[in-house]
Every structure is written in structure tokens, then in C-alpha cells.
Amino acid sequence: EADIYQTPRYLVIGTGKKITLECSQTMGHDKMYWYQQDPGMELHLIHYSYGVNSTEKGDLSSESTVSRIRTEHFPLTLESARPSHTSQYLCASSATTKNTGELFFGEGSRLTVL
Amino acid sequence: GENVEQHPSTLSVQEGDSAVIKCTYSDSASNYFPWYKQELGKGPQLIIDIRSNVGEKKDQRIAVTLNKTAKHFSLHITETQPEDSAVYFCAASASGGSYIPTFGRGTSLIVHP
Numbered sequence: 001e002a003d004i005y006q007t008p009r010y011l012v013i014g015t016g017k018k019i020t021l022e023c024s025q026t027m028g029h030d031k032m033y034w035y036q037q038d039p040g041m042e043l044h045l046i047h048y049s050y051g052v053n054s055t056e057k058g059d060l061s062s063e064s065t066v067s068r069i070r071t072e073h074f075p076l077t078l079e080s081a082r083p084s085h086t087s088q089y090l091c092a093s094s095a096t097t098k099n100t101g102e103l104f105f106g107e108g109s110r111l112t113v114l
Numbered sequence: 115g116e117n118v119e120q121h122p123s124t125l126s127v128q129e130g131d132s133a134v135i136k137c138t139y140s141d142s143a144s145n146y147f148p149w150y151k152q153e154l155g156k157g158p159q160l161i162i163d164i165r166s167n168v169g170e171k172k173d174q175r176i177a178v179t180l181n182k183t184a185k186h187f188s189l190h191i192t193e194t195q196p197e198d199s200a201v202y203f204c205a206a207s208a209s210g211g212s213y214i215p216t217f218g219r220g221t222s223l224i225v226h227p
Contacts, residue, residue: 033214040219041152041201041219041220041222042219042220043158043203043217043220045214048214090157090158092157101146101148101207101213101215102148102160102163103148103150103158103160103215105150105157105158105159106157107155107156107157108155108156108157
């Protein structure tokens with residue numbers, strides 16, 4: 001079992017609200033990622049981090065922002081949610097030192113914006 | 115950058131049949147090729163992986179083959195069972211954990227009892 005947790009698992013909010021999706025891992029992994037998964041299954045990398053105080057934008061442009069103040073914590077924030085942000089968001093982590101590249105995923109946060 | 119193509123997008127088989135999912139990659143520097151299984155309502159989970167110095171790897175009913183010359187790798191599931199029904203993703207990355215993996219678009223496998 002991977003020790004990576006996402007909250008909330010499900011969230012329904014109205015347009016214009018600010019939301020933060022939480023992601024925490026207890027494995028001491030240096031790298032963390034956020035993926036957006038559309039109904040067609042494809043995983044789109046939206047943010048990643050190499051370690052504390054490191055954040056990078058992924059392949060898919062996103063209006064969300066992330067922060068990495070602590071190794072174990074990588075929250076994603078939407079300042080003003082819109083219906084187009086409705087999606088499944090997956091957080092993951094990996095350890096560079098393991099030299100395998102294996103990603104450990106959380107169970108996801110399903111966001112619905114009305 | 116790396117580009118990973120995955121086929122088919124949907125695969126429907128009868129219980130007991132074999133299933134094969136194929137991926138191609140473009141970057142010859144890629145040397146780590148994992149496969150993830152995503153069950154409904156969960157995040158993807160690693161089921162098997164292979165490195166570029168190995169041509170084939172087996173784990174019970176699951177096997178992965180790699181052809182570095184042709185830049186393609188495949189997942190083989192034998193004696194499929196209904197619990198194998200899930201979405202499967204292939205991925206490729208270089209130098210182990212130093213690089214961000216590139217994922218295929220996923221294959222939805224349906225095993226009919």
C-alpha cells in the first residue's frame with residue numbers, strides 16, 4: 001500500500017469558489033506530481049516538484065497553482081473555480097534515490113464545479 | 115521530448131483469453147518502462163516494469179517484452195480474469211528516477227465472464 005493521501009476524495013462547489021486539494025505522502029519522496037485525468041482516461045501532467053521550494057508547470061496548461069513548503073505536502077489551489085475545472089485530480093510521488101522512477105499515486109480527488 | 119503511443123484504447127476479451135497491449139516510444143535515451151493498472155475509483159498502481167538491459171520479464175500471469183531496436187514494448191496478460199478489468203497505462207522514462215515519465219493514453223481492458 002502506498003502512503004500517499006489525497007483529500008477531499010469528492011468535492012462539489014459553485015463557480016468562483018477558491019479550493020485547495022491536499023496531497024500528503026509519508027514515504028520521504030523528493031518528487032511529487034499533479035495529474036489531471038479526463039473522462040477519456042488520459043493522464044495530463046499539470047504540476048511537479050523536485051523537492052522543497054521547487055515547483056514546475058507540466059505539459060498541460062492549468063490555471064491552478066501549487067506549493068512545496070514541506071517535503072511531504074504538495075497542495076493544489078484553484079483561486080476561482082469554473083465548470084471547465086471539473087475533473088479527476090491525481091497526486092503522485094517518487095524517489096529519485098531509488099533510481100526506478102516508480103510513481104506512487106493517491107486515490108484521486110474528483111472535483112465538480114457547478 | 116519523449117512521445118509514447120499506446121494501442122488499443124479499448125480491449126474486450128473473454129475470461130481465460132490472453133490480452134496484449136502495445137506501446138511505442140520515441141526517445142532512445144529512455145531506459146525504464148513501467149506498466150500501471152488503474153481500477154475504478156483508484157489511482158494507478160505499478161504492476162510490472164522492465165529496464166532496457168532486459169528483453170522480457172514475467173510475474174505470474176503478466177509479462178512484459180521490450181524491443182529496444184524497434185522502440186516498442188508490450189504487456190501480455192494470460193488466462194484473463196474479470197478482476198483484470200481496468201485501465202492500463204504504459205510509460206517511459208530515462209535514467210531511472212531523474213526524469214519525469216511520459217505516459218501512454220491508456221487502454222481500457224474489459225474481461226467478460
